[in-house]
Amino acid sequence: MTQALFFQYLFAGISYGVIYAIVAIGFNIIYNTTGIINFAQGEFVMLGGMISISLLQFVPLPVAIALAVLITMLVGALIEIVFIRWLDKPSVLRMIIITIGLSILIREVALHIWGESIRSLPYFVGNELTTVSFGAVRISPQVLWVVGVCGIMVLGLSLFFKMTSVGREMRACSANRTAAMLCGINTRNMVTLSFILSAGIGALAGCVMSPITYTQYDSGTSLAIKGFTVAILGGLGNSMGAVAAGILLGIIEAYSVAVVPLAFQDAISIAILLIILFVRPYGIFGSSTAARLTEF
Amino acid sequence: MKSSKLLKIGCLFGLVIGIQVLTTLTDTRFYLTQLTMSAYYALLVIGLAVVMGYAGQISLGHAGFFAIGGYLSAALTTHNLVGLQGNPVIHGLGNLGMLVSGQDIYGEQLLVMAPWAACILAVFMAAIIAFIIGIPVLKLKGHYLAMATLGFGIIIFRIGLATEYFGEADGISEVPGFTLLPAIGSFGPISVSGDFGLRVENYYVAWGLLCIGLWLLLNLIDSRVGRALRAIHGSEEAAEAVGIDTAGFKLKVFVLSAVYAAFAGVFLTHYNGGIGPSEASVMKSVRYVALVAVGGMANIWGTLIMGVGLTFLSLRGVFGSFDDAVFGAILIVVMLFAPDGILSMNVKALFAGKGTTDEH
Numbered sequence: 001m002t003q004a005l006f007f008q009y010l011f012a013g014i015s016y017g018v019i020y021a022i023v024a025i026g027f028n029i030i031y032n033t034t035g036i037i038n039f040a041q042g043e044f045v046m047l048g049g050m051i052s053i054s055l056l057q058f059v060p061l062p063v064a065i066a067l068a069v070l071i072t073m074l075v076g077a078l079i080e081i082v083f084i085r086w087l088d089k090p091s092v093l094r095m096i097i098i099t100i101g102l103s104i105l106i107r108e109v110a111l112h113i114w115g116e117s118i119r120s121l122p123y124f125v126g127n128e129l130t131t132v133s134f135g136a137v138r139i140s141p142q143v144l145w146v147v148g149v150c151g152i153m154v155l156g157l158s159l160f161f162k163m164t165s166v167g168r169e170m171r172a173c174s175a176n177r178t179a180a181m182l183c184g185i186n187t188r189n190m191v192t193l194s195f196i197l198s199a200g201i202g203a204l205a206g207c208v209m210s211p212i213t214y215t216q217y218d219s220g221t222s223l224a225i226k227g228f229t230v231a232i233l234g235g236l237g238n239s240m241g242a243v244a245a246g247i248l249l250g251i252i253e254a255y256s257v258a259v260v261p262l263a264f265q266d267a268i269s270i271a272i273l274l275i276i277l278f279v280r281p282y283g284i285f286g287s288s289t290a291a292r293l294t295e296f
Numbered sequence: 297m298k299s300s301k302l303l304k305i306g307c308l309f310g311l312v313i314g315i316q317v318l319t320t321l322t323d324t325r326f327y328l329t330q331l332t333m334s335a336y337y338a339l340l341v342i343g344l345a346v347v348m349g350y351a352g353q354i355s356l357g358h359a360g361f362f363a364i365g366g367y368l369s370a371a372l373t374t375h376n377l378v379g380l381q382g383n384p385v386i387h388g389l390g391n392l393g394m395l396v397s398g399q400d401i402y403g404e405q406l407l408v409m410a411p412w413a414a415c416i417l418a419v420f421m422a423a424i425i426a427f428i429i430g431i432p433v434l435k436l437k438g439h440y441l442a443m444a445t446l447g448f449g450i451i452i453f454r455i456g457l458a459t460e461y462f463g464e465a466d467g468i469s470e471v472p473g474f475t476l477l478p479a480i481g482s483f484g485p486i487s488v489s490g491d492f493g494l495r496v497e498n499y500y501v502a503w504g505l506l507c508i509g510l511w512l513l514l515n516l517i518d519s520r521v522g523r524a525l526r527a528i529h530g531s532e533e534a535a536e537a538v539g540i541d542t543a544g545f546k547l548k549v550f551v552l553s554a555v556y557a558a559f560a561g562v563f564l565t566h567y568n569g570g571i572g573p574s575e576a577s578v579m580k581s582v583r584y585v586a587l588v589a590v591g592g593m594a595n596i597w598g599t600l601i602m603g604v605g606l607t608f609l610s611l612r613g614v615f616g617s618f619d620d621a622v623f624g625a626i627l628i629v630v631m632l633f634a635p636d637g638i639l640s641m642n643v644k645a646l647f648a649g650k651g652t653t654d655e656h
Contacts, residue, residue: 004405036439037439037442037443039442039445066517083628083632087632091353091635092437092438093352093438094631094635096354096438096439096442097354097585097586097627097631097632098627098628098632100356100582100585100624100627101586101624101625101626101627101628101631102624102628103624104579104582104620104621104623104624104627105621107620108618108620108621108622108624109621112617133333182401221578225443225447225450228443232443250339257495259624261458263454263457263458264454264458266450266454267450267451267454267458269454270447270450270451270454271447271451273443273444273447274432274444274447274448274451276444277432277433277436277440277444278432278433278435281436
């Protein structure tokens with residue numbers, strides 16, 4: 001492998017990796033406030049892409065993206081209010097089945113609205129042939145957009161959770177729900193907010209990645225599984241771990257193309273997921289002592 | 297107890313005969329095709345019901361075991377082994393009578409594995425894989441278990457889709473019939489195949505198999521094993537504390553359900569004359585979970601009724617292009633309002649605002 005090719009794969013890996021990281025952070029936000037894994041997380045990404053593509057016919061690109069993110073946030077809020085908010089201490093099995101059902105419903109609705117065709121947003125700058133060169137390596141400016149937007153999202157989220165009072169309330173909720181409630185925090189609203197937030201970041205990621213990866217009604221499923229792999233790899237609930245694990249998985253996947261057929265690319269990330277689950281279910285960055293206190 | 301169980305199965309078989317007679321009288325024999333397929337799917341679903349309802353372990357990968365059974369028996373009974381005749385393994389198989397030779401439509405010599413041998417091999421493989429996968433997977437709980445089994449299902453799907461041996465996206469077609477009994481006297485042979493002339497025989501083979509499977513499972517549930525499984529579902533720690541080998545029992549029922557799924561896969565593949573990658577898809581696994589959920593989890597009879605009923609409607613195309621959406625909606629509605637299944641739903645309690653609660 002030449003040096004140029006090496007860096008080419010590296011950049012491809014990083015751009016996919018940050019997307020996985022964003023999906024993983026979406027899982028983490030909801031997991032932290034509710035203790036459930038939202039299996040419909042990948043569908044938020046798909047919805048963001050699809051809605052912005054449809055809106056582009058009427059409004060300019062930035063407005064279309066902003067509206068798509070808002071609409072997806074609304075969908076996230078509706079899902080929480082209609083299906084989850086009023087359940088009293090549901091079992092994990094029940095929540096898994098409900099969120100799987102939701103992901104199927106969203107996907108089927110998308111199939112009936114947008115059909116089976118593969119769509120994409122136009123490139124934000126230039127077209128598919130425009131490149132920016134770094135020495136011998138050429139990359140599409142869209143890759144920089146993906147990395148940049150996702151980086152800003154991660155930074156923004158960590159500032160939000162550290163600096164703002166709503167962010168602190170959400171963290172209190174994840175640390176100890178009963179104690180948070182006793183401090184006067186409306187925990188139910190925090191759960192709704194966590195759904196809105198993770199729907200929003202998923203949708204924005206879906207918009208920026210759409211020109212490179214394209215969007216189809218069923219593109220959410222594989223993203224959800226990879227996002228989950230990354231969330232586990234980085235330690236469930238740990239957002240900085242998710243970023244590192246996401247980029248790691250993206251790079252592994254990118255280089256795996258050089259070794260195994262493309263059709264097995266998905267199988268590789270899933271095999272990694274299985275191995276991690278069997279060997280270190282608390283993630284590569286988690287601690288085994290803390291893991292003994294949690295249930296896997 | 298024992299006699300009532302047999303009585304119930306007897307009633308079921310009476311109903312099966314009644315339906316066959318009714319379709320003959322009303323000349324609607326075409327329904328039998330979907331009823332046969334529903335019976336095979338139901339065989340898988342009742343096996344999964346024991347894993348989910350009694351042992352309390354979710355599996356989102358059972359379409360994978362179905363596909364292992366179906367794909368292996370299809371590949372072994374269709375791929376020509378003439379070129380490998382010199383190979384000692386193939387020679388040995390031939391000496392054991394596990395190969396059949398014939399001619400294909402172009403008159404070329406054809407040497408394939410006999411369906412019964414392929415069936416045994418396929419089910420055995422499914423059991424082995426379930427055992428190997430089950431040891432680490434069943435240690436996990438909740439989301440981790442769901443994702444791990446889902447991941448297993450996707451890997452099987454990908455292997456079917458990407459391997460030339462398994463026909464890639466086209467799957468495997470022209471799978472020969474599976475002759476269970478050779479022709480005796482004036483009776484024709486009993487064979488599992490899509491031949492329209494054998495529709496009635498196939499209907500009885502499928503339902504006979506389902507009844508046997510059902511009887512075995514019902515006995516299992518009423519035995520020591522069944523009580524151990526219920527204890528695990530109630531509380532794994534408590535079960536372990538009273539000396540139940542929780543890991544062992546979970547693994548055993550997981551393997552058993554994989555065997556049921558593989559049998560369903562083998563027979564349905566011979567009946568349909570082929571198998572495609574869609575049989576291994578995630579949506580199929582989710583559908584099986586939906587059928588178990590709607591049947592009431594720890595309720596084999598409920599699962600059987602719902603499994604046959606909904607699969608039949610789906611195969612008849614009643615739901616049209618909303619097929620998957622219907623199963624998604626069923627999952628949500630059942631889990632929101634009736635986590636113990638439609639049949640045990642307490643309507644009064646629901647409207648009194650108390651609903652059915654779940655403690656596990």
